[in-house]
Amino acid sequence: MAYEKVTGIVIRYVNYRDNDRILTIFTEEKGRVDAKARGCRRPKSPLLPCAQPFVFGEFQLYAGKERYTIDQCDVRESFYPLREDVERLAAGYAMLALTQTVIQQNQSNPGMFSALYHALSFLCYGDTHAVDMVICFIVRFLETNGVCPALTTCACCGESLLGARESRFSVIAGGAVCLACAAEGNALFVELLSLEAMRRMRRLADADMGRVKLPPAVRRELLRLLTAYMEYTLDKPLPALRTLENAGDI
Ligand SMILES: [Zn+2]
Structure with a gap:
């Protein structure tokens, strides 16, 4: 029988039959892999x-x-301490x-793998605020998957925003917009500091994600x-993010 070795992070599972689970694993080599863990719910299962x-x-x-x-x-890291802190x-x-929304079968995504591995490590063992870590992960996620919002030039007209005194953000236009373009559509107020924070997180090396510290x-x-x-x-609701928004201590 032909065996294959992959290195990966378990993203989710569904229980299957009495004692099995189907795991979704994000692997370095092959992207998403769905694999059966036979008998894994028995107490003594390896x-x-x-x-x-x-x-x-x-x-x-x-x-x-x-x-x-x-x-x-061969488990290398279980990130066990995450289970002891509800917010983390x-x-x-x-x-x-x-x-889970972006990984595909037979398609490796090294940028995404590195971002997830580092973000989980800092979330588990660092002292960065849990929500800051998620925000930084989202910016790395958007950057590595090529869908980062416009941050330095207006998403509508292309004008530079670097000297602007105020800024707006339009989800539909695809990022920050200048005041003239904001007047034409649905744009949200955004602090200049928030735009600058996203610019910095976008350029950050994954190994430096633990340095992020955002004002509340x-x-x-x-x-x-x-x-x-x-x-x-992504054109879908993201309840896991909404949960964080509704949590108390942010
Ligand atoms: Zn504009």
Whole structure:
């Protein structure tokens, strides 16, 4: 039987039959892989530790008629401390939910993989605010998937926004817009500081994501704005992000 080894992060699972789960794994090599973890819900199953969201590990798979089955898994990191902090756990689930919207079978996405791995690491072991980490992850997500909003020039007319005293943001136009263009359509107020924060996060190396520290007003504004932008761009509701917006401590 031909085995394949992949390295990946478990994004979600669905229970299957009495003791099995089907895992969705975001792998470095092949993008999305759906694989059966047979017997993993039995207490002594060797697959029990790997059949959980967030687990990062090396999976040995074999291809069946319909889908892969996991033969062995070597867990390298379970990000276990996330489970002990409700806010960080919700932030982590939001990252997994966003990842799930873009990963494709047989299509690796190294930028996305690196952003997710680093964001989960900082969320779990760093002291960055959980919502700041999600915001930074969203900006990296948009950048690496080629759908980053306009941030330095008006999304409508192309005029530079760098010297502007005020700015607006239009989800439909695709980012920041100048005041003249904002007058013509549905644009939201955006603080200049929020635009500058997004510009910086866009250029950040993934290994520096843990340095992000947003003022509370910017954090609230960007979460609201980016949630609206993501829902429009991906054309689907994102309840995992809405949950963060409604949480108390942001
Ligand atoms: Zn304009």
